[in-house]
Amino acid sequence: xxxxxxxxxxxxxxxxxxxxxxxxxxxxxxxxxxxxxxxxxxxxxxxxxxxxxxxxxxxxxxxxxxxxxxxxxxxxxxxxxxxxxxxxxxxxxxxxxxxxxxxxxxxxxxxxxxxxxxxxxxxxxxxxxxxxxxxxxxxxxxxxxxxxxxxxxxxxxxxxxxxxxxxxxxxxxxxxxxxxxxxxxxxxxxxxxxxxxxxxxxxxxxxxxxxxxxxxxxxxxxxxxxxxxxxxxxxxxxxxxxxxxxxxxxxxxxxxxxxxxxxxxxxxxxxxxxxxxxxxxxxxxxxxx
Amino acid sequence: xxxxxxxxxxxxxxxxxxxxxxxxxxxxxxxxxxxxxxxxxxxxxxxxxxxxxxxxxxxxxxxxxxxxxxxxxxxxxxxxxxxxxxxxxxxxxxxxxxxxxxxxxxxxxxxxxxxxxxxxxxxxxxxxxxxxxxxxxxxxxxxxxxxxxxxxxxxxxxxxxxxxxxxxxxxxxxxxxxxxxxxxxxxxxxxxxxxxxxxxxxxxxxxxxxxxxxxxxxxxxxxxxxxxxxxxxxxxxxxxxxxxxxxxxxx
Numbered sequence: 001x002x003x004x005x006x007x008x009x010x011x012x013x014x015x016x017x018x019x020x021x022x023x024x025x026x027x028x029x030x031x032x033x034x035x036x037x038x039x040x041x042x043x044x045x046x047x048x049x050x051x052x053x054x055x056x057x058x059x060x061x062x063x064x065x066x067x068x069x070x071x072x073x074x075x076x077x078x079x080x081x082x083x084x085x086x087x088x089x090x091x092x093x094x095x096x097x098x099x100x101x102x103x104x105x106x107x108x109x110x111x112x113x114x115x116x117x118x119x120x121x122x123x124x125x126x127x128x129x130x131x132x133x134x135x136x137x138x139x140x141x142x143x144x145x146x147x148x149x150x151x152x153x154x155x156x157x158x159x160x161x162x163x164x165x166x167x168x169x170x171x172x173x174x175x176x177x178x179x180x181x182x183x184x185x186x187x188x189x190x191x192x193x194x195x196x197x198x199x200x201x202x203x204x205x206x207x208x209x210x211x212x213x214x215x216x217x218x219x220x221x222x223x224x225x226x227x228x229x230x231x232x233x234x235x236x237x238x239x240x241x242x243x244x245x246x247x248x249x250x251x252x253x254x255x256x257x258x259x260x261x262x263x264x265x266x267x268x269x270x271x272x273x274x275x276x277x278x279x280x281x282x283x284x285x286x287x288x289x
Numbered sequence: 290x291x292x293x294x295x296x297x298x299x300x301x302x303x304x305x306x307x308x309x310x311x312x313x314x315x316x317x318x319x320x321x322x323x324x325x326x327x328x329x330x331x332x333x334x335x336x337x338x339x340x341x342x343x344x345x346x347x348x349x350x351x352x353x354x355x356x357x358x359x360x361x362x363x364x365x366x367x368x369x370x371x372x373x374x375x376x377x378x379x380x381x382x383x384x385x386x387x388x389x390x391x392x393x394x395x396x397x398x399x400x401x402x403x404x405x406x407x408x409x410x411x412x413x414x415x416x417x418x419x420x421x422x423x424x425x426x427x428x429x430x431x432x433x434x435x436x437x438x439x440x441x442x443x444x445x446x447x448x449x450x451x452x453x454x455x456x457x458x459x460x461x462x463x464x465x466x467x468x469x470x471x472x473x474x475x476x477x478x479x480x481x482x483x484x485x486x487x488x489x490x491x492x493x494x495x496x497x498x499x500x501x502x503x504x505x506x507x508x509x510x511x512x513x514x515x516x517x518x519x520x521x522x523x524x525x526x527x528x529x530x531x532x533x534x535x536x537x538x539x540x
Contacts, residue, residue, distance in 0.1 A: 151388070159385035162345050163399040163453070164371035170402075 054246050058176065061168035068174050075178035079140050083186055090135045091190030094127045095119065095197035103202060116208075116217030119198035124221065125229050128191040130277055133236035135190075136183060137269040141244040144175055145265025148248025149258040157249070172249065176241030183237030187230050224288040232280040236273045243269040296359075298323050298457050298489035299344060304353035306339055313339050315513035317353070319491075323456070326483060326490040328500035330535065331510035337493040338382065340510070341459045344491070345377055346370050357457065375403060378450030378458045378488070382465060384442030386434035386449070392419065393430040396449045403453065418448040421485075422478060440471035447478065451486060458483075458490040464499045476502045497536065509535060 102118045148171060151157050160167045199213040244265040251261040297320050304317040313336035321327045331337050342348045344355055346362055355362050357373050365373065386395045396415035400406065406414075419430050422444040434442060443463060450458060463479060464472035476499050483490060483503075494500050500507060501521055509517045509524065509532055517524055517532045524532055 154383060154388075155381045155385040156387055158342070158347050159379065159381055159387075159449075161347055162374060162377070162379040162381075163402070163449075164374040165399070165402045166367075166371075 050250065051242075051246055054249070055242065057168050058172055058242070058245075061166055062173040062177065064169075066169075068170050071170055071174045072177055075174045076182060078143075079136070079175070079178040080182035080185060083136055083139055083182070084189060086139055087132055087135055087186045087189050088193045090131050091123075091128060091193035092197040094131050094190070095123065095194035095199075096201045098122055098127065098194070099198040099201035103205060113216070115202055116199075116213045117220065119202075120195055120217035120221060121225065123191055123194040123198065124226050126281075128194055129187050129229050129233045129236070130273075131194075132183060132187045132190045133233055133240070133273040133277070134270050136179070136186060136237070137240045137244075137273050138266055140179060141240050141265040141269040142262045144241070144244035145248045146258055146262040148172075148245060149251035149261035150255075152249060152251045153254055153257055167249075172245045175245055176238060179237035179241035180234050181237070183233040183240075184230050187233045191230075228284045228288045232277075232284065235276055235280060239272045239276050240269045243272055296323075297321065297356075298325075298358060299491065300354075300356040301344070302354045302356075304340075304343060304355065305351045306336070306343060306348065307351055312513050314343075314350075317510075317513075317515060319508060319515065321457075321489045321491055323489050324487050325506065326492060326504040328492045328494060328504035328507045329510055330494065330497065330500055330507055332535075333495060335510045336513060337495075337510060338461050341379070341461050341491065341493055344459060345374060345379055375399075375453050376456050378453065378455035380443070380446045380450045380458070380460045380463055382462045383439070384434070384446035386442055386445055388434055391431050391433060392424070392437070392445050395434065395445060396452055399449065399453050414452065415448070418451055419445065421451075421482070422448045423474075424448075440467050440475065443467070443475055444478065447475075447482065451482065454486070456488055458486075458488045460490060460492040460494075462494055462496075463492065464494065464496050472496070472499060479503050497538070511535075 098119050099115070102115055102122075103112070106112045106115055106118065148157070151171070157167050157171070160170065195214075195217070199208070199210055202208060202213070203210075247261045247265040247268065251257045253260075299319070299321040301317055301319040304314055305312070306314040317340065319327070319329075329337055329340060339348065343350050344357070344362075346365070350363060353363075357377065360373060362370060362373055386392070387398065390398065393412065393415050396418055397411045400411045400414060401408075404411065416427070416430060419425075424430060424441070424444060429437075434445070437445070447463075460479070464475050467475065479490075479492075480503055490504075492500065492504055506519065507517075507521060507524055508515050511531055517527050517529055525536060527533065
């Protein structure tokens with residue numbers, strides 16, 4: 001009967017995201033706090049409403065010709081190739097840490113032979129995708145937020161519209177598409193370097209051939225372990241692209257506004273990447289058990 | 290009457306625009322004939338730039354009508370509005386050049402998007418216009434906007450505004466932030482371009498001298514309305530206290 005109320009972690013995350021998104025600090029007395037709370041709620045709904053309109057315009061701009069092929073290629077390079085090194089580094093670090101930590105834990109339970117499998121599974125299923133998502137939301141999110149933000153405040157976006165070019169098509173759609181296409185590829189990079197460095201770390205403490213490491217690590221890996229969790233990063237890419245472009249395009253207030261746009265792009269896109277991950281992991285476990 | 294109105298390049302009637310509870314434009318009526326240059330004068334923050342942005346559809350008016358070559362643009366869908374925009378050139382206050390493109394690419398940008406002409410021809414046209422605005426060196430044309438001065442940015446902005454061969458030119462503070470000599474050069478350039486390209490122009494400025502040099506007619510914008518309109522001589526004869534105050538530059 002008196003079941004304790006359960007808090008879904010997703011709801012908690014949404015509430016945190018909402019507070020950060022609206023960013024209205026509470027201050028003053030009780031009345032001040034009430035109005036401030038009212039403002040937070042109002043600007044929260046306003047933010048989501050505007051985001052909805054933004055997404056609708058984006059979908060329309062993406063689907064109707066002409067397509068901006070050249071700009072898309074430039075953005076693929078900007079998002080993909082230029083994030084390669086960073087993602088490879090982050091993947092490597094994850095592999096090293098995972099290997100060190102699990103060697104210790106597994107040897108305590110006398111299950112050291114499971115090390116390759118633990119490293120490979122952990123990297124393929126979760127560490128690789130989420131590390132890539134967060135690293136890209138930092139690098140690319142800040143870049144897009146600041147670039148579009150400064151284009152907005154220096155009237156470059158107005159100039160584009162005035163010369164009858166749709167900035168949604170030219171600036172936003174190309175960036176969002178580049179993020180969607182590049183994230184899964186970058187995840188493969190993180191996976192590769194993570195597993196490689198995982199092997200190197202473990203072979204330094206206790207020599208094991210790469211072949212044996214890979215064989216035992218991948219022995220039980222199935223389609224369901226690898227493909228859905230790699231492809232889910234396309235959704236991370238969409239989240240990063242959309243949030244960063246949205247924050248950049250709605251920038252106001254000069255250079256200070258550009259700074260705010262860059263910060264909020266990073267904060268919100270990483271937050272929403274984590275949120276999307278929680279949702280997607282649930283869905284993946286449901287449909288690809 | 291209607292057909293006479295349709296021959297005019299720009300006709301504004303009862304234009305209103307507010308931001309929040311601040312009314313910026315409160316019933317503006319203006320007309321510009323082909324080949325004519327109208328200067329809209331006013332203090333900083335009097336809504337001059339907003340007026341230009343309304344004319345090109347970057348912002349929507351709260352009420353009133355905007356006709357460009359007889360076409361009501363406030364009711365146009367996005368695609369149709371873009372057709373009108375292709376025939377309107379806009380020089381932004383600080384040039385608004387695209388940071389990531391060279392000067393040459395900046396000027397060719399509208400062509401690349403709208404014209405089926407071959408790339409080499411687009412490049413030639415861009416170079417031709419850059420030469421017209423006083424940038425002859427190919428080396429300079431390959432520079433990025435961050436590498437050139439404010440006056441140069443306005444010149445390149447002018448070249449870009451001209452590239453689609455507009456019938457109407459909107460100039461937002463073309464001489465603000467420039468030293469008197471560069472400002473004079475820009476004014477001269479605008480005059481020369483008007484002669485060669487024969488456009489209707491609306492020039493928004495607080496620079497009296499510049500307006501006097503470039504324009505045929507003046508409108509004085511004050512507190513969201515047109516306070517006085519006519520030639521400079523007519524304005525000088527005006528009995529309105531603000532008009533004479535503005536023309537004398539009194540505080």
